[in-house]
Each structure stands twice: as C-alpha cells, then as structure tokens.
Amino acid sequence: MHKLVEEIFGWCYPLLKKLGLGETISAYGSLAVNIFILCILSYVIYRVFRFLLVRAMIIVARRTKTRFDDLLVSNKTAKYIAHLIPLLFIYKCVPIILENFVYWENIFGKLVAIYIVLLSLWIIKTIFNALRDHLKQDSKFSDKPIDSYIQVIMIVLWLFAFVFVISKAFNITTTAMLGTFGAISAIIILIFRDTILGFVASVQVSLNDMVRIGDWITFDKFGADGDVIEINLATVKVRNFDNTTTTIPTYSLISDSFRNWRGMLNSNGRRIKRHILIKANTIRFLGDEELQELKKIQLVTAYIENRQTEIEKFNKSNNIDKTILINGRNMTNFGLFRKYITQYLSQYPGLNKDMILLCRQLQPTPQGIPLEIYTFSNDKRFENYEYIMADIFDHVFASIRYFDLEIYEMPSGKSDFVE
Template identity: 35%
Template sequence: MERFDDYIINFLRHTAGVSESVLSWVYPLTAMFAIGLISYMCTALFRYIVMPAVQKLTERTKATWDDYLFNRRVMKAFRRIIPPVIWYALLPFAFSAGSEVLPVLLKACNIYIVVVSLFFISEFLHSLYEISSEHQKLRNRPLKGVYQMFNLLAVVVGFILVVSIIVDKSAGAVLAGLGASAAIVMLIFKDSILGLVAGVQLTANDMLRPGDWITMNKYGANGYVREVSLTTVKVQNFDKTITTIPPYLLVSDSFQNWRGMREAGGRRLKLSVNVDANTVHFCSPEELCRYEHKGYIAKGRYDAAVKPVANTQVYRDFMMDFMSRHPDVNKDLMVMARMLQPTPEGLPLELYCFSVFTDWKPFEQFQGQVLDYAIVMASEFGLRIFQRPAGSDIFGKSQPVVS
C-alpha cells in the first residue's frame, strides 16, 4: 500500500502538476476517489461475475440446500459488506496519522459493517428456515421461533457493538454498563424473553407443530396451528377466525393437541343411548330363537348361559358385534359397548370405538350412522329409548294446529 500512496503522490506532483501547497488536501480527495473506484469495481466484479458463477454452480448440483443458502437475497446481502470493508482497509492511506477526520470515517465504516452484517445474518437465517420448511423431518417443527431467537440475539449483539464503537469503549464495558438497566430491558422485552423460553420448550418437548389441531377453550382456540413465532402462535379456528396466543401461555397453561389422534389412525366415538328401564326384561327361549332367526345373534350363543339373559345384554352384544364388523371402525383400537350407572333419564348404554376417519365431516357422518342404527334397532329387542315426556306424550297424540 505504500507503493500505492507513492504512486498517487507522484502522479499528482509530476503528471498532474499539483503544487505542494494544495497537495495536502488534493491528495486525500484523490485517494478517496480511488478507494471509491476500487470498492465499486470489486462490488461490480462480485455482482456480475461471482454471483452468476455461484448460481450456475448451485443449479448443476443435485442438492437443494445450496440453492437456498446461495440464493440471490443472501448473495446480495453479502455484496453489501464489500464496500465498507474496502473503505475501512484503505482509508488510513488517504489521511495522515494525526488527522481528525480519519477516526470519524473509520467509526462510520465500522458501524456500517455491523449493520450490513446484521442484514446478511437475517437473510442467512431466513434461508435456513426455508431449508427446514422443505425438509421432511423438520418442516413440522416450530422452528420459526428458534430462528427469530437467533436473529434477536444477533440484533442485541449488533446494538452492543454499535454503542461500543460510538463511545469508543470495549463491548464488555458496554455490556457491563447495560447490566444496570437490565430490569428496564427485561420489562421492554418481556414478551420476547418469555416467548423465547417457551419456544425452546415447545420445540424441545415436541409439544406443538404447525398444522396441529389444538383446543384451548380458555382463549377461544379450536383449530389448526398456522404459525409458531417468537411472540405469537396463530390458530385458525374452524369458523375461519384467527386466534393469537402467546407461546408462554401454551407452556404455563394446558391445551389439547389432537396430533396423537391422527398418528394413532383413529378418532374416538363415545356416545350413550338412554334405555327406558321399564322395558328391560329377561329374554324367553322364543325371543332368543327369533333373534337367531333374524341373524341378530349367532346360533346357540347363549345356550351355555347359566342365568337368564336380559334383552339389554343381547342388545349390547349385538351393538358390539356391529361396531366390530363395521368397515369404518379401527379394529386395532378398543371397541366396547357397556352399561353405565342408571340415571333419572334411563339406563345409559355407552358405545365406544375409534373411527378410521380423523377429519371432522366424515367422522360426524360415521357417528350419525352408528347412533341412528342404535336407536332404530333398540325396538327389535323390546327396548324403548327414554326421553322426557312432551305434550304429545301426555295427551297420547299430537293435536292439530288451529290457524
């Protein structure tokens, strides 16, 4: 670089004919112009030669991660770092050692390097997030909050570095000075800090993923998770509204995640049919023969029964067989029909099984079919479904409406 300085000085003295009286201010201007020209040429070289070459190289590879890491946004952010680095390296040769302007320009270059480096880190983290979103194992992880955490940490470090450059102190001294105002900082960034800790817990424990169906009635959330960020979790409810919940509430409070239902491959059906207790009786041999003739029970199923068989038992076994043979019932999970504690509304018969449908609409159709069949078939076994008496029950039949 000393030869570079001598070349400019000799050019100004002998070629341009600059006198010694004006050389003291003409040389810095000429040197700064030369530094600007060098930085422009290096930036143009990187833009028109290096960037196209890197993009063509990444297009030829079979891997996709390099297409994200070396995309146009990342390369453009890296290109912004080139000019201030060149200016910081060459400015000392444009001014004398005792110049008052040089420290100010060097501080400005340092600050500019920190700022453009933060933009580069942000774009790099965004590219990493895009790679994880395309990855088969990572795309269902709530990693957006993690990347936002690293981005926030980079901004905090960048802020400390900028302050240290301005006050001409070390970063450690600035950090120690900020420790006195830690309470104010924690108050300002309370939600971000809590969201940071909660995001780490949600990710580490695999409690929540984008696309999960969660229910949190306390906050009116019942739908699919669309986004998990550092400060918010967006849930799109089934009525198409959006519920926003802070991540730390998902850790400190309880919520229901229906992901296990989808992974198990079955959605639970659990409903009760109230049977009128006055219609419960022991079946006669003729009734059992009639049930066998209609195919409701297997032939000779109750021949070995020591005690009389009630019609509720036959009806219960019939519904159990019906659910066990139903094509829409998951046979690998529990199938059960049981009697519950009698209530003033009748004797509840609970039907319990798991449908192969996990989505709402087909499951409701399956549930309606099972319930309809249970109500209709109850009369075949001499049972009556209990319901509270209405006016038509009291008068025997409905009265015509007089207009």
C-alpha cells in the same frame, strides 16, 4: 492536487487566494475530489463483485443437487455480500482520505463501521433464512421449531451488535458496556419478558417434544382447533379447520393445558365415544313369546338360544317360581339391545377389531340411562371418521324400537295434538 483544484475553480481561485481562502478551498477541494474518486471506485467494485458473485452463485446452484444454494440465491445473499466489499474498501480508505480532517475522519469511520456490522448481520440473517427453508423441506426437521432457534441466535447476535454500536459511537469499552447492562438487567428483563419466556418455552417444547409443526392441537382457551403451521420464539400459529388462523403465545404451551392429537393420528384407530339416553321406564324383562320374536334378529339369535338354555337350567336347578317374571334369572330388552349393538359393531367393516370395542351402560342420569358406544375407526381422516360414526348411530336409532326401547328427548313444550 492543488493544480487540479485550481483548474476546477478556474478564474475565482486567484481571488480566493488573495482573500486568504485559497489553502482552505484547496484542502476542501482536494477532499471533494478524493471523495468523488472513492465513490466512483466503490461503485465500480460493487458492480463488478455483484455481477461475479451473483452469477457464480447462480451457476453453482444450477449444477448442485442441494436446494440450499438455490435458497441463498432467492434470499439475495450474494447481492448483500457485494454491498459489503466496497464498504470494507471505503473503511480502509477513510483514514487516508480524511487524514487532515480528524473530526470528520472519526465520525465517518464510525458510521461506516456501524453500517458494516449491520450489513453483516443482514447477510447472516439471509443465510439463516435459507437454512430455515432448507431444513423445513427435510422430513427430519419439518416438524421442529426451526424459527425459534434462528430467532434466539439472531437475538444474541443483535445484542452483540448493539453493544458494538454503542461502544463504537460513544467510545465506551465493552467491559463498561457489560457492567452497565448488569446494572440495568432488571429493566432489560422487564422489556424482554415475553422474549425470554418464549425462549424458555421453545426449549422445553422442543426437548419434551410437546408440539411439532403439522400437529393437530386443540386449545380451548384461545379457540384454536387445527394444524400447527409455525412455531417461533413468541407465538405459535394454528390454522383452524375453518381456515382461520389463531396465534398462541409460545409460553402458553407449557403454562396452560391443551390437547395434541398426534398420538391418535399415529395410532391404529380414531376413537368413537358417544352415548344415547334410554328412558328408564322402557327397560323391562322379556317373556318367552317376546324372545321367540326377537330370535328373528339374526345377530342375536344364537345369543338368545344360549342364554335361554343357561337361564332355564339355572331356574330349574334352583326351583324358581316363574309364574312371576321377576323371579330368578331373566333377559331384559336393554341387555339384549346392548348385545345386539356389540355384535353389530364386531361385524362393521370400518372399525378396528384389534382395539377396544364395546357397548356399555353408564351412570344413570335424570334424563335416562346412557348407552355408550366405545370403539375405534380404521379411517382417521375427519370426513371419513364422521361418516363412520354417523352410519353406526343411524343404525342404532333405527333399531332401538325393535327392542321396545325409547330414546329420551327434551320436551319441546309444543302440543302434539292438533285441533
């Protein structure tokens, strides 16, 4: 090796030797030559293994039916593994090359070891990313918070890597490191508070099946109303129906109240629950002439006839004086209108007749008497659901005048008279 160094330095080497620097230059020259050779060998090993591993993984991915190996290729896992092999070769050669340079051997060996650990973690991350993408394509796991699980595992691995790096860099034993962490656990909890809360929330959300990817949720506190597109350790992403994205802290799913529409989507119908306000002073009893006119409305013809027979029988058996309409039993325009709406709903094709279907009167308000329609549409899709509900209430608004009823409207303050 000394002869090789002499040839490299040529004419200046004898002069350096006379000055007493020959041995030093020879040692550093030998080191430089060894490092150069090591770099060449490492690069050759890297190129060879990169070619072999990448080609082998591509061939395997093409010949297998599973998409997991395809995802490994797209995440460049083989490429990073090819980086790891020459690093291991360098790590084994460092004690030999730097045998006479103990100080540099110690530093360089630590740096290579730390780099190997970090690169190994990066390889594990690419594998987990491929696994995550693979599981999300499986219907059994597509609605599970896979990101949260992977993030928890990676946090644990990064914690172990951090302990290794510190212990390797400062020659501290693992036991001493863990003891130090125990002493500063309060600071760690403070720093990683959101991560810890997110981890706890992710576990509870998964175990209790509170939210899945693809669920439609409404979270008024954060202005979220849309589909869950991602669940990870810290946040839940919701794509709202206006195509905006809302980010919700994962812990808020168990600390605050939100609405999950999954039960409705999995049921046999979507609820329609809406009311109109009827002016109280337009509600009144119906006389025989008015009933005869209302019999022309086919949906309530049979009902009016049956009720008239029943009421007349009751009034005669109890000697009711019908010279005054209030005496005895009577039909009202409001009650008849409720029956008409019930009959209309029972024949409407867009409703699920096997679920609740009713038209009811609610508690009176200062604005009038609420008349509520409570039923379920067969079609749960947003646009079709809204069409069905609008179609029903279009008919309600148009038919109410036939029963001599009026809908309450807030006075506008604008005069109805034109001069």
